Amino acid sequence: MRAASPLSLLRGPAWKNRIALAPLTNQQSHADGTLSDDEYRWLTMRAHGGFGLVMTCAAHVSATGQGFPGQLGIWSQAHMPGLARLADAIRETGAVSSVQLHHAGRRSPPELIGGQPVCAFDDPETGARAVATGEVEVLVEGFVSAGIRAQEAGFDGVEIHGAHGYLVGQFLDAENNHRTDGWGGDATGRTRFLKAIIDGLRASTRPDFQIGVRLSPERFGIDTMSTRTLVGDLMCEGCLDYVDLSLWDTFKQPVDPALQDRTLFGWFSDLPRHGTRLGATGRISGSATLEAALSAGADFAMIGRGAVLHHDFARRTLGSSAFASRALPVTRETLAAEGLGPAFVDYMSRWKGFVAE
Numbered sequence: 001m002r003a004a005s006p007l008s009l010l011r012g013p014a015w016k017n018r019i020a021l022a023p024l025t026n027q028q029s030h031a032d033g034t035l036s037d038d039e040y041r042w043l044t045m046r047a048h049g050g051f052g053l054v055m056t057c058a059a060h061v062s063a064t065g066q067g068f069p070g071q072l073g074i075w076s077q078a079h080m081p082g083l084a085r086l087a088d089a090i091r092e093t094g095a096v097s098s099v100q101l102h103h104a105g106r107r108s109p110p111e112l113i114g115g116q117p118v119c120a121f122d123d124p125e126t127g128a129r130a131v132a133t134g135e136v137e138v139l140v141e142g143f144v145s146a147g148i149r150a151q152e153a154g155f156d157g158v159e160i161h162g163a164h165g166y167l168v169g170q171f172l173d174a175e176n177n178h179r180t181d182g183w184g185g186d187a188t189g190r191t192r193f194l195k196a197i198i199d200g201l202r203a204s205t206r207p208d209f210q211i212g213v214r215l216s217p218e219r220f221g222i223d224t225m226s227t228r229t230l231v232g233d234l235m236c237e238g239c240l241d242y243v244d245l246s247l248w249d250t251f252k253q254p255v256d257p258a259l260q261d262r263t264l265f266g267w268f269s270d271l272p273r274h275g276t277r278l279g280a281t282g283r284i285s286g287s288a289t290l291e292a293a294l295s296a297g298a299d300f301a302m303i304g305r306g307a308v309l310h311h312d313f314a315r316r317t318l319g320s321s322a323f324a325s326r327a328l329p330v331t332r333e334t335l336a337a338e339g340l341g342p343a344f345v346d347y348m349s350r351w352k353g354f355v356a357e
C-alpha cells in the first residue's frame with residue numbers, strides 16, 4: 001500500500017506515512033488563544049491514531065488577525081506553554097508536527113479583534129482597510145515571529161495558510177489586489193507577500209524546519225493557471241518542503257471551462273517538483289480514495305472530515321484496503337467518543353448534514 005511508505009522531505013524528519021491530519025478549526029482554545037485540554041485531547045488522539053503529520057488548526061499570528069472565536073493563538077509568549085505541551089505529546093507518538101499559520105485579514109470579525117480588520121485592499125463589504133506599505137512588512141514579521149515561536153515550542157514545522165481567501169490569499173487575489181506599491185498588481189506583486197513570509201521564515205528558523213504552504217487553486221480571485229505558475233516557481237526554488245492544495249474534492253474538474261481536459265489536481269501533478277512534496281486535500285474518505293489520490297500523483301493526502309469522524313482514520317486505512325469512514329450524519333455522542341469537546345461538536349453541527357439533531 002502506497003500510503004504506508006514513509007515520506008522524506010527536503011528538510012526535517014520523514015513522515016512515517018503519507019497520511020496527514022488537515023488543519024481543522026475547532027474553536028476549542030481559550031478566549032486568549034491558549035491551548036485548552038479539549039484541543040490537546042483532540043489533536044493528541046489523532047497523533048495516537050497513526051497520522052504521519054499532525055497539523056494544528058489555523059492559528060492566528062497576531063491578535064488582529066483572529067478569524068474565529070476559540071481560535072488557537074501563536075502571537076504571544078502566553079501561548080508557548082500550551083504549544084510546547086502539544087508538540088511534546090505529538091512527538092512522543094512518532095508523528096511529525098506542524099502549526100498552521102493564519103491571519104484572517106478582512107475576514108476577522110471586528111467584534112473579535114476589537115477594531116477594524118486589515119486587508120491588502122479596501123473592502124467596503126467588510127469595512128476592512130488596505131494596510132499602508134510599512135504595515136505590510138509588520139504583517140510579514142508577524143508570520144515569521146509566529147514560526148519562530150512554533151520552532152521554540154518544539155514543532156517540526158509550520159504551514160503558511162495561503163488558501164481560502166484569508167490574508168495571504170487576499171494579497172494573491174487578482175480581482176481585488178491592485179496595489180501599486182510593489183505588494184499587488186501583477187503576479188510578481190501579488191505573490192510577494194507569500195514569498196516574503198517564506199523567505200523570512202527560512203532566514204529565521206533552523207535548517208531542518210519544515211515549511212509548507214497551503215493554496216486554493218481557484219475561487220477567491222485566484223486563477224488556476226497563475227497558481228500553477230506560482231507552485232511551479234516555488235518548487236523550482238526549493239524553498240518549501242511541501243505544497244498542500246486545498247481542493248475540497250481531490251477528484252473534481254476545474255471551475256474554469258477552458259481547463260476541463262484534466263482534473264484540477266492534474267494541473268499541478270505534472271509540475272517538476274525538485275524534491276518539494278505535493279499534497280492533495282478533499283473528499284479522501286477511506287482507503288480507496290486515499291490510494292486514488294496517491295495514484296493521481298499526490299505525495300501525501302491531508303484528511304479533514306474523515307479525521308473528525310475517526311481519530312484513527314490513518315491506522316484504519318493502513319490496516320484495510322476496504323475502510324470507509326462512517327456515513328453522515330453522526331450523533332453528538334459519536335463525535336464526543338472520537339475526542340471532540342462540546343465546542344467542536346457545536347461547530348460541526350453547523351456543517352450541513354454532519355450532525356444528527
Ligand SMILES: Cc1cc2nc3c(=O)[nH]c(=O)nc-3n(C[C@H](O)[C@H](O)[C@H](O)COP(=O)(O)O)c2cc1C
Pocket residue numbers: 022023024025026057058100161163164214246247248281282283284302303304305306348351
Ligand atoms: C470543521 C472544519 C474546519 C476547518 N478548518 C480549517 C483550517 O483551520 N485551516 C484550513 O486551511 N482549512 C480548514 N478546513 C478545511 C480542511 O482542512 C480540508 O481542506 C477540507 O475539510 C477538505 O478536506 P476533507 O474533504 O477531507 O474534509 C476546515 C474544514 C472543516 C470541515
